[in-house]
Amino acid sequence: MGKLDGKIALITGGSEGIGFATAQRFITEGVEHVFITGRRQIKLDEAVKKIGAKNITAVQGDTSNLADLDRLFSIIEKEKGRLNIIFANAATCTFAKLGTITEKHFDDTFNVNVKGVLFTIQKALPLLSDGGSIILNGSNSSNKGDPDLSAYCATKAAIRSFARCWTVDLKERKIRVNTLSPGAIDTPLLRSLGKDEEESEMLIASWQAAIPMNRIGTADEVAKAVVFLASDDSSYITGIELFVDGGLSQI
Structure with a gap:
């Protein structure tokens, strides 16, 4: 038996990186069905093909677009009628030095990382079964000062606050809400932060040097933690x- 037998799950930003690895793990752990979202249809198609399972549905859409969210939950309601697990994973991250931050940079970052998460959860509530599990993908940037990432760090601090507030808001329904905060994880998003491959490798090397475990993490290592928070193994954790993050936030 798998840890997620009979569960219906939603993973936003599931076409690559942590979201994709989590979809794979969910299926391995016996999930009845998993829905994944992403902004690029071609990437979603590739993800479904790589996973190669029948119990996965990809829905193209932008989580910061409320009409896209309405369409997503209409599809979930029609196909399965319920959700047990939500992994709000979709996020964006770009550098912007203080003094150069534009309104567009701010809006793009907060629209996906904060607005998108709030309305994903709010619109999912009618479908989310009592006793369900919500996992919000945060970041160790929620409690650290990362250079040139002030807008991003602020969004992840907001995610941490959401988890605290929603834990109280949803306690009568026995819905658990937790934040998962990765550090430097080897994903396409991480490798896109540099202007070119050389700069990306330099960034990764600098992060690796600061991490007590002396390496960056893998998407599957994060996915295993998501499975823990999604399953009954964490039934008394909210x-x-x-x-x-390899100990970076604690040392």
């Missing part, structure tokens, strides 16, 4: 921030 409102927490679980760091998956």
Whole structure:
């Protein structure tokens, strides 16, 4: 038996990186069905093909677009009628030095990382079964000062606050809400932060040097932690921030 037998799950931003690895893990752990979202249809198609399972549905859309969210939940309601697990994973991250931050940079970052998460959860509530599990993908940037990432760090601090507040808001329904906060994880998003491959490798090397475990993490290592928070293994855990960052936040 798998840890997620009979569960219906939604993963936003599931076409690559942490979201994709989590979809794979969910299926391995026996999930009845998993829905994944992403902004690029071609990437979603590739993800479904790589996973190669029948119990996965990809829905193209932008989580910061409320009409896209309405369409997503209409599809979930029609196909399965319920949800047990939500992994709000979709996010964006770009550098912008203080003094050069534009309104567009601010809006783009907050629209996906904060607005998108709030309305994903709010619109999912009618479908989310009592006793369900919500996992919000945060970041160890929620409690660190990262250079040139002030807007991004602020969004992840907001995610941490959402988990605390929603834990209280949803306690009568026995819905658990937790934040998962990765550090430097080897994903396409991380490798896109540099202007070119050389700069990306330099960034990765600098992060690796600061991490007590002396390496960056893998998407599957984060996915295993998501499975823990999604399953009954964490039945007495809610409102927490679980760091998956090789010890960086603690040392």
